[in-house]
Amino acid sequence: MTLSIDTDLITIDKIQLFPNQQVETDMLRLDKIHTQISGNKWFKLKYYLSQAIRENKTGLISLGGPWSNHLLALAAATHLAGLKSIGIIRGEKPAKPGDTLGDLSDLGMELIYTSRSAYRNREQLLSELAQQYPDFMVVDEGGQGFTGAKGAADILQLVPDSQQYSHILCAVGTGTMLAGLALAAHPHQQLIGISSLKGKEEQLSAIEQWFPQLADRLEINTAFHFGGFARHTTQLIAFMNHFFEQTGVPTDLVYTAKLCYAWKSLTQEGFFEPGSRVLLIHSGGLQGNRSLPPGTLTF
Numbered sequence: 559m560t561l562s563i564d565t566d567l568i569t570i571d572k573i574q575l576f577p578n579q580q581v582e583t584d585m586l587r588l589d590k591i592h593t594q595i596s597g598n599k600w601f602k603l604k605y606y607l608s609q610a611i612r613e614n615k616t617g618l619i620s621l622g623g624p625w626s627n628h629l630l631a632l633a634a635a636t637h638l639a640g641l642k643s644i645g646i647i648r649g650e651k652p653a654k655p656g657d658t659l660g661d662l663s664d665l666g667m668e669l670i671y672t673s674r675s676a677y678r679n680r681e682q683l684l685s686e687l688a689q690q691y692p693d694f695m696v697v698d699e700g701g702q703g704f705t706g707a708k709g710a711a712d713i714l715q716l717v718p719d720s721q722q723y724s725h726i727l728c729a730v731g732t733g734t735m736l737a738g739l740a741l742a743a744h745p746h747q748q749l750i751g752i753s754s755l756k757g758k759e760e761q762l763s764a765i766e767q768w769f770p771q772l773a774d775r776l777e778i779n780t781a782f783h784f785g786g787f788a789r790h791t792t793q794l795i796a797f798m799n800h801f802f803e804q805t806g807v808p809t810d811l812v813y814t815a816k817l818c819y820a821w822k823s824l825t826q827e828g829f830f831e832p833g834s835r836v837l838l839i840h841s842g843g844l845q846g847n848r849s850l851p852p853g854t855l856t857f
């Protein structure tokens with residue numbers, strides 16, 4: 559059994575946000591791959607899936623929060639591949655499960671709710687899962703790690719003439735996608751991750767552990783977290799609506815909105831020297847916007 563995703567749906571769009579925008583910018587629209595197996599999550603999962611199929615595993619097991627893009631992609635991809643899936647969900651079962659949890663159940667994922675304290679001890683949780691479910695392949699939170707980054711390295715194959723870009727910008731959660739892009743990038747290209755959360759030390763040390771050669775190859779900017787992971791401000795929401803009106807591109811509140819805001823700020827500050835060509839990676843995740851009250855976004 560093989561599983562393939564239609565990467566023909568991905569486009570590269572020119573991003574023109576202001577009238578005299580000096581920096582030529584394109585965006586790789588990974589959000590268009592699939593509504594559930596969205597964006598970078600497909601790339602981070604693909605080698606786990608092929609390995610699970612090769613090793614005759616029953617399915618995949620992983621963990622995440624109640625709005626996790628990763629668990630949704632994993633549930634949908636395993637469903638398509640004819641494999642089972644188990645999701646360890648952070649926190650108590652809500653009285654009224656949100657849209658993402660509903661989708662996970664619809665896709666046949668078995669959901670196991672776990673206390674926040676048990677979830678926090680991820681290393682222990684992962685090793686317990688490996689013991690309890692020997693027929694399942696255990697995938698770390700968010701698809702992070704060496705195998706996920708190897709998959710993310712394939713992202714740049716979708717960009718013809720990718721060496722034309724001087725800068726590649728992407729959102730950072732675990733840093734796995736950024737590491738993958740850095741693995742595949744040309745030596746002259748600057749790799750900049752925009753962190754969706756306050757810190758970057760954990761991400762940088764994880765990347766260095768997976769790929770020691772990447773230590774000097776990339777940087778993470780933490781100036782645009784808007785209060786921390788999955789936090790947002792009214793300013794960010796207003797920006798998302800404005801960005802959509804001007805460019806036609808929807809962004810998600812956790813990752814790509816912060817990425818695009820950072821790109822706009824850096825452009826206006828003159829961070830990119832004249833003649834720069836910027837590639838923004840739209841890593842998907844739009845389904846997470848369903849956590850907002852209806853009417854918050856104009857798209």
Ligand SMILES: *Cc1c(COP(=O)(O)O)cnc(C)c1O
Pocket residue numbers: 597598599627628700702729730731732733734735736810813814841842843844
């Ligand atoms: C998961 C996710 C990220 C973060 O990717 P990492 O590899 O964990 O850094 C970025 N953007 C979107 C839309 C995501 O869903």
